Amino acid sequence: MRLFHPKLPIYKGSLHMHTTRSDGLRTPDEAAALYEESGYDFINITDHWVCxxxxxxxxxxxxxxxxxxxxxxxxxxxxxxxxVDPESLNLGERERADVKRAFREQSLQHGIDTLRAVGGCVALSHPAWSLNTLDVVRSLNGLFAMEIFNSVSRPPWNAERSDASALADVCAANGLLMPLIAVDDSHFYAGEQCAGFVRVQAEALARESIVDALQSGAFYASQGPTIEQVEWDDRRMIVHTSPAERAIFCTSAYYNPNRVAIRPGGVEWVYERRSELGETFVRCEITDAGGRKAWTSPVRWPT
Ligand SMILES: [Zn+2]
Ligand SMILES: [Zn+2]
Structure with missing residues (x-):
């Protein structure tokens, strides 16, 4: 199996950011211009209770x-x-507080279902910052991903809770293989922006195509390094990357002496499955010379 089709285009996107329509410090146009200048193909503006x-x-x-x-x-x-299709969601010019109240009168699951019913896909934001537990993540149906990295969930803006690796592995070890995205959650535009992104393989740069691609898992999370391809079968995982320093393969095994590879300039990273350790899943985390990471989503080892 492999992550990417050899011919389809791949788009760089920011999935989580705020503007002056809620508590962000840049207008939608200012924020968009900033990401456009940084080479993004698409952004998804996620103001609180505003669409x-x-x-x-x-x-x-x-x-x-x-x-x-x-x-x-x-x-x-x-x-x-x-x-999300804003016309179908039809919040109009309603006040944020009214939208919030209307949603919260219903269940959390109803919120997910509503956003999906109007053409969107839904991800769990900053689960480490939110102190989310396995049980709560498991209770949410219909998510396409959770954030493994959230740029603003770290100093100087927050405690060091930007990284949800541990929860991702707890989920995966319990059979819940959550695909992983990296985001900025930009509010301040003071250094947290353009730090975490996804690269998505989609038929076209259009809403439906991007949503379909995210739902199908054709993406990875990054702070900089490029993942060119991920291949796996029942014996090994191979990850092709831009030049990197280190690869870590996380699995359900607590200890495996072969899971960390340090090889400056490396572009191909191979992990041999340790069936005797009872491994059920594998995911790879790449780090480049500048300390920036990229993450594959966890995949179930084929049986
Ligand atoms: Zn949030
Ligand atoms: Zn946010």
Whole structure:
């Protein structure tokens, strides 16, 4: 099996960011211009409880997203909708507080189902920041991914909770293989922007194609390194990358002396499955010379 089709285009996108329509410090146009200048193919604006029009800029597609949030007893759940059709969602010019109240009168699952019913796909935001547990992640149906990296969930803006690797592995070890995305969650535009992104293989740079591709898992998360291809069968995983320093293969085994490869300039990383360790899944994390990471989603070892 392999992640990418050899011929289809791959698009760089930002899935989670805020503007002055909620608590972000840049207007939608200012924020979009910033990402367009940085070479992004698309962005998905996710203001809290606001969903406005989709737009095309000269060199970038601006998708209409939204972020919705719910408070539980010892954790919160934030969810981003990607590529939501704003006309079908039909929030109009309603106040954010009214939209929030209307959603929260229904269940959390109803929020996910609503965003999916209007053409979007839904991911779990910053689960480490939200103190999310396996049980809560498992209770949410219909997510296409969770954030493994959220740029603003670290100092100087937050405690060091930007990385959800441990939860991703706890989920995977319990049979819940959550695909992984990296995002900025830009609010301040003070260094957290353009730090975490996805590269998605889609038929075209259009809302439906991007949503379909995200739903199908044809993407990976990155802070910089490129993952050219991921291949796996019942014996090994091979990851082709831009020049990197290190690869770590995370599996359900607690310890495996062969899981970390350090090889400056390496572009091909091979992991041989250790069946005797009872491994059920594998995912790869790449680090380049600048310390920037890229992550494959976990895959189940074929039986
Ligand atoms: Zn959030
Ligand atoms: Zn956010």
């Amino acid at each position: 406005r029009e989709e737009r095309r800029r000269p060199n970038m597609l601006v998708l209409s997203g939204i972020e919705i949030d719910y408070a539980l007893e010892t954790q919160c759940v934030h969810l981003i909708g990607v590529g």
